[in-house]
Amino acid sequence: MSGHVRVKDLRAGALKEGANLLSVQDLRTYFPTQDGVVKAVDGVSFEIEAGRTLGIVGESGCGKSITALSIMRLLEKPGRIVAGSISLDGFDLVKAEESEMRQIRGNDISMIFQEPMTSLNPVYTCGDQIAEAVSLHEGKGHRSAWEHAVKMLHDVGIPDPARRATQYPHELSGGMRQRVMIAMALSTDPALLIADEPTTALDVTIQAQILELMKGLREQNKMAIMLITHDLGVIAEMAHEVVVMYAGKVVERSDVNTIFDHPHHPYTRGLLSSIPRLGEKRKRLEVIKGVVPNPLNLPKGCLFQRRCPYAMPICSTPPPFQEVAPGQVSLCWLTPDFKPPAVGADAPAQIAEEAAAALSVAK
């Protein structure tokens, strides 16, 4: 319960601009299976300030959705948070009771998913579903909750909201449903919105509408957004800070301009150069060779080494998490100007381990 009251109260005045709303430290979420332990999230750390947007980029299976579900404490069995802390304005969600989480979900943190049909109930009208969330969390009566629902539908740009509120999800188009889900997520004025591929299933014209909408709401409500996507265009458009994930680990983290101007990690560089861009005629696209490693059979040391054009012998020792520029950290052995590390490209394991410890920024 304390989590619920606290964040709302703080946001009313006390939560300063620039203070961390969410702080995830060394999060580890593992899935024990018959064939071994899948380390879906393995030592992930990041912060989000109120009113800011953190973009999380990565390919399917890199652990970005599991990170989100860990924060929401909605992991499916056998998934389990085995280490780390998730602090929502000082309140540790990892240790929270389920009853406390129920208060926090929807109230302080809302989540929207890629496919709206899976998160909307087909047998209730859109208005009912939003009103339910409102009355549950805000303690409003049915009539005022319904009115609030209609207002929310209006706010997310749905024309004729009073009529749409009486309709069922199947009567709406994909873009409309996505807006209904956003309206539902925002109806309780959450401090943090987790958006997991919110526009991936939508057409570009509708995507542009939804992104514009999210930007407006971010300004209006000083809401923090954790935006999970594989679309670097959406990241460039929306994010202030960016975290790049690969095989359960954060491989690079920095502000959005730096990531696009001077990416450091070879994976980030590969991603950025492999996408076709408008107005750029190229004969051939750069590729990242190979595929994401099997989570049950990860390479020793750097997880990207089998696909990396810079791979060196030292890469079989876990690389340091280096600060390669102010505010930019990269999980890689390469120096900031892409040279082999000072200890040499083929330093023995023990020396390499010491060097890694010395080069790493504190977790």
Place this chain on the structure above:
Amino acid sequence: MTEQFAAVPAATPTSGTVAMGQVATQTGEPLLRLDNVVKYFEIRGGLLGIAHVGDVRAVDGVSFEVRKGETLGLVGESGCGKTTLGKVILRLTPATSGEVYVKGRPIFKMGDREMKEVRKDLQVVFQDPYASLNPRMTVGELVGEGLYVHGMKNKNERDERVRELLARVGLNQSHIHRYPHEFSGGQRQRIGIARALALDPEFVVLDEPVSALDVSIQSQVLNLLNDLQDQLGLTYLFIAHNLAVVEYISDRVAVMYLGKIVEMADVNVLYATPRHPYTVALLSAVPEPDPRRRKKRLILKGDVPSPAKPPSGCRFHTRCWLRERLGNPEVCTTDDPPLRDVGGGQLAACHFAEQVTAQAAADSADRQSVFESGE
């Protein structure tokens, strides 16, 4: 290749003037020609549910040509009819009217045997590599199925060809006995491509072939498609909604809206100077992977209208920014603009195509100034 053409009966209606294959390209006959293709899905209603109460106009009068060796990109929002058009071309769904000509021969009324021959030349790769491969068949069976159907009954011979195809699409030849679930999305799409190439086709419909794939895998598959085109002289119809991908792979691009082609031109021309307001809006909506170029976009209002009740006149008029800027001229709601040459072979279906470029620039300047003063 030439052997295949020899197998086609010589006495076709057009064979007097237009021969097949190589000769056809020299005489200018396109590989594929669509003539006013229409596909309506009937809506049944009434008391017994059998009365014909309306039509969903999925494809509503589409004509274009695809030349040998080129890639024609087909873009549009979901529900615009691009996938249906692909299926009509392959005769996977019957057309309501119109005709498709393959190397000059109309295919809609062909008998089964004749169509089977033509199908060898027309192949397709579908979007979802998880759904389009039978999970109970091995890679060898999946890729070799078409070969068996078309007479290659000897299993060793077939496996030999399958191995060759797997190598061609960058898969390990030893994978021939594996099942689809053992492969990643990108590898499955390669299996789908190998299957499409088994019969040595000339024309491949690629229906969103990379949109289900991860970013780093997309570029691998796009490069593969380009290489195969160069090596085998393939002709592609590339259906997609990602405008950057379409720009990368296409020679010419057609933009579809509510069942009609609204603009068609060479890729460079279309992307540099779009002449239909819908194309302008589509291009403006693409988020660019460059945080320093965040711009105030031209945002279309609302959703695509229902193809069961398309708007009167120009189908785009309900969402058109240009019409608004021009003070809502009446002609947009009354007359359906034809697809016409607006200069240099660029086709656009807009009454005011000549004003699009200037108005788009003015509109963008207006938005930018509002954007900046508002910040």
